Amino acid sequence: VSLKEHFKGSFLIGAAINDSHIDRSDSLGIQLLKKEFNSITPENIMKWMYVHPEKDSYFFDTTDKYVALGQENGMYIVGHNLVWHSQLADWVNPIKDSLEMASVLKEHINTIASRYKGKIDAWDVVNEALNEDGTLRESVFSNTMGDGFLELAFKEAAKADPDATLIYNDYNLWKPEKRDGVVRLVKKLQDNGAKIDEVGIQAHWSLEGPSIEDIENSIIAFSELGVKISFTELDVTVLPNPWELDGAAVNQNYDEFEGDPKMNPYPNGLPDSVKLKLSKRYQDIFNLFTKHKEKISRVTFWGVQDGQSWLNNWPINGRTNYPLFFDRNYQPKKVYTDIISAKNN
Numbered sequence: 001v002s003l004k005e006h007f008k009g010s011f012l013i014g015a016a017i018n019d020s021h022i023d024r025s026d027s028l029g030i031q032l033l034k035k036e037f038n039s040i041t042p043e044n045i046m047k048w049m050y051v052h053p054e055k056d057s058y059f060f061d062t063t064d065k066y067v068a069l070g071q072e073n074g075m076y077i078v079g080h081n082l083v084w085h086s087q088l089a090d091w092v093n094p095i096k097d098s099l100e101m102a103s104v105l106k107e108h109i110n111t112i113a114s115r116y117k118g119k120i121d122a123w124d125v126v127n128e129a130l131n132e133d134g135t136l137r138e139s140v141f142s143n144t145m146g147d148g149f150l151e152l153a154f155k156e157a158a159k160a161d162p163d164a165t166l167i168y169n170d171y172n173l174w175k176p177e178k179r180d181g182v183v184r185l186v187k188k189l190q191d192n193g194a195k196i197d198e199v200g201i202q203a204h205w206s207l208e209g210p211s212i213e214d215i216e217n218s219i220i221a222f223s224e225l226g227v228k229i230s231f232t233e234l235d236v237t238v239l240p241n242p243w244e245l246d247g248a249a250v251n252q253n254y255d256e257f258e259g260d261p262k263m264n265p266y267p268n269g270l271p272d273s274v275k276l277k278l279s280k281r282y283q284d285i286f287n288l289f290t291k292h293k294e295k296i297s298r299v300t301f302w303g304v305q306d307g308q309s310w311l312n313n314w315p316i317n318g319r320t321n322y323p324l325f326f327d328r329n330y331q332p333k334k335v336y337t338d339i340i341s342a343k344n345n
């Protein structure tokens with residue numbers, strides 16, 4: 001049995017991958033990927049700063065290899081992402097004029113989405129355009145074009161590859177205000193004749209939250225718009241957050257907590273009690289996904305194994321986190337075995 005077989009008929013099971021998979025140097029990682037997963041997302045290599053570093057130059061060597069890896073293995077290939085204010089190329093930031101921004105976005109989206117037409121199955125067209133209260137986030141895109149950049153992006157992506165699944169992707173979509181913001185955003189795109197197929201719920205979660213009920217409310221709210229839902233970046237952190245420490249303020253610089261043993265309680269392995277909590281948390285999550293399987297197209301983990309997770313370095317560097325289903329030796333964890341043997345998911 002494998003994850004992809006276990007959830008066959010419900011949804012695809014994906015993983016975010018990196019250079020070491022794409023250049024095949026991580027052979028154990030590749031083995032695991034082929035056995036367990038039927039979808040891939042590039043964790044970093046397809047972002048604007050890497051793929052379009054200068055106005056007139058694109059770098060497709062790595063992204064071509066990424067797509068080839070997916071094709072060779074018959075995987076559902078995700079593109080991440082076309083438009084995001086973060087990991088953007090420096091040359092885009094000074095743009096002030098809305099017409100210039102529109103033409104830059106069109107050229108960028110058309111060049112990339114056309115290149116992989118019929119090969120990339122789904123695009124995160126726009127990533128993280130909203131604030132926590134559901135209003136439009138300030139960025140070089142919104143500053144120049146208001147919310148018009150979203151419509152342009154989705155229309156341009158649909159023109160370049162009419163058959164690709166087009167996704168709006170964001171985090172904290174369990175928050176009622178942010179959920180409402182996405183509902184407004186999707187409706188406006190639909191009203192203006194743009195094709196949007198899916199809302200991507202990133203799912204960077206913890207042992208404590210968000211609640212299953214809040215997640216379920218978002219699944220229902222989005223599917224009522226007639227779009228599918230994918231869980232695009234699933235992981236569950238088991239470590240404390242620096243802002244939960246006595247005296248630490250939200251949004252302060254947390255570097256001072258690097259090396260603090262309180263911030264890295266399990267450097268040599270996870271205690272059984274926490275393994276159990278992680279397993280229970282993931283069972284609740286997958287039970288919910290299974291309950292709504294006809295609304296959900298894909299569940300993608302943000303990484304293959306614990307040692308490769310971004311959560312070892314966020315929000316502070318040098319921690320030992322355990323957010324995924326495979327350990328640092330590429331072995332399935334208790335949570336994996338429990339999920340695979342559960343009857344109801």
Ligand code: G3I
Nearest residue numbers: 043044080086087127128171202204233302309310311314
């Ligand atoms: O490539 C450089 C390398 O040359 C340098 O030596 C090294 C030293 O810090 O940094 C490397 O760049 C890092 C990059 O990942 C590639 O490894 C950046 O510092 C680091 O900030 C960057 O983090 C990525 C983050 O996006 C950036 O915002 C994470 O790996 C990636 O998991 C994360 O993914 C995002 C999704 O795209 C969108 N949703 C949220 C998610 C988590 O933040």
